[in-house]
Amino acid sequence: MHLARFPRIKLAHLPTPLEFLPRLTEHLRGPNIYVKRDDCTGLASGGNKTRKLEFLMAEAIEQGADTVITQGAVQSNHARQTAAAAAKLGMNCEILLENRISDPSDDYLNSGNVLLDRLYGANTTHFPGGTDMNAALDDLARELSQQGAKPYVIPGGGSNPTGALGYVNCALELLQQANDQQLTIDHLIHATGSAGTQAGLVTGLKATHSGIPVLGIGVNAAREPQEQKVYELALATAEFVGAAGCVAREDIIANCDYVGAGYGVPTESMIAAVKLLAQLEGLLFDPVYTGKGLAGMLDLIRKGEFKAGENIVFLHTGGSVGLFGYVGELGIERQGIEQ
Numbered sequence: 001m002h003l004a005r006f007p008r009i010k011l012a013h014l015p016t017p018l019e020f021l022p023r024l025t026e027h028l029r030g031p032n033i034y035v036k037r038d039d040c041t042g043l044a045s046g047g048n049k050t051r052k053l054e055f056l057m058a059e060a061i062e063q064g065a066d067t068v069i070t071q072g073a074v075q076s077n078h079a080r081q082t083a084a085a086a087a088k089l090g091m092n093c094e095i096l097l098e099n100r101i102s103d104p105s106d107d108y109l110n111s112g113n114v115l116l117d118r119l120y121g122a123n124t125t126h127f128p129g130g131t132d133m134n135a136a137l138d139d140l141a142r143e144l145s146q147q148g149a150k151p152y153v154i155p156g157g158g159s160n161p162t163g164a165l166g167y168v169n170c171a172l173e174l175l176q177q178a179n180d181q182q183l184t185i186d187h188l189i190h191a192t193g194s195a196g197t198q199a200g201l202v203t204g205l206k207a208t209h210s211g212i213p214v215l216g217i218g219v220n221a222a223r224e225p226q227e228q229k230v231y232e233l234a235l236a237t238a239e240f241v242g243a244a245g246c247v248a249r250e251d252i253i254a255n256c257d258y259v260g261a262g263y264g265v266p267t268e269s270m271i272a273a274v275k276l277l278a279q280l281e282g283l284l285f286d287p288v289y290t291g292k293g294l295a296g297m298l299d300l301i302r303k304g305e306f307k308a309g310e311n312i313v314f315l316h317t318g319g320s321v322g323l324f325g326y327v328g329e330l331g332i333e334r335q336g337i338e339q
């Protein structure tokens, strides 16, 4: 694998830090917990989509695009990072947002990620839940082309083999850091959604024969379809980077027991996990992805799935901007001014 062969634009602050979490580790009295800080990728306040966008935006420019279009849920972190990348590169940005929450609050519809999408100058269009968003993307691309624009379509979450290269690269970066720190990684855990992060990580970690298992904590689908989606993208990614055959079906593991009522719907365990990490480590996790991923990791540790002395790395994929779309759900006291 030689990633320099692929077009790439620098957007992220890399390498992101690999840090030990002493207070969380002591609190749990189990394995040693480390965090890989992909919430610190820099662009648009950070997150995992920026690594993918380094390859996707380079492809867009190579194809002569003047407009990028993408889709996501209303509080999409991917949309926010895409809007920022487009602004930085002087491209137009069209964002299609699917409302996947019933009874959304005004914060959900207009603050957090949505506020930043608009601040970065992207055009946002809201669609009802259940819309075929990929068809909507294609329709808009056709319409823009007819008007003389040159659109580049980025799939939801930036998850295709080009975007997944960002996480092949992250796997190599993490391995280098662990080797330099003399840290043996026993488990790598992260929140998995549109699959590009896990597909890229598994491809990179398998192609290098690292022996590091990856556990995705699902935030959306049931286990079987989630694993299948990651597997198919990992096969395509491995072939794309010239490492065909390195990924087997059993390398793809997703635990989807922590989704709760559905994508983006808060759970008690997510809220508890977000508060715990804020108050023990001063770290911000998010309501949709990393909070549920953490809730899963904490529960598995408390159930004894991981041994004391083992080293777990939790990949922090970002998303804290989404907290401001969920202000009412977090159970934080609000105060007014006393008259």
Ligand SMILES: *Cc1c(COP(=O)(O)O)cnc(C)c1O
Pocket: 047, 048, 049, 077, 078, 157, 159, 191, 192, 193, 194, 195, 196, 197, 198, 286, 289, 290, 317, 318, 319
């Ligand atoms: C998109 C996202 C994920 C999931 O990554 P995928 O590549 O879509 O599986 C995890 N965490 C955050 C904060 C995200 O925005």
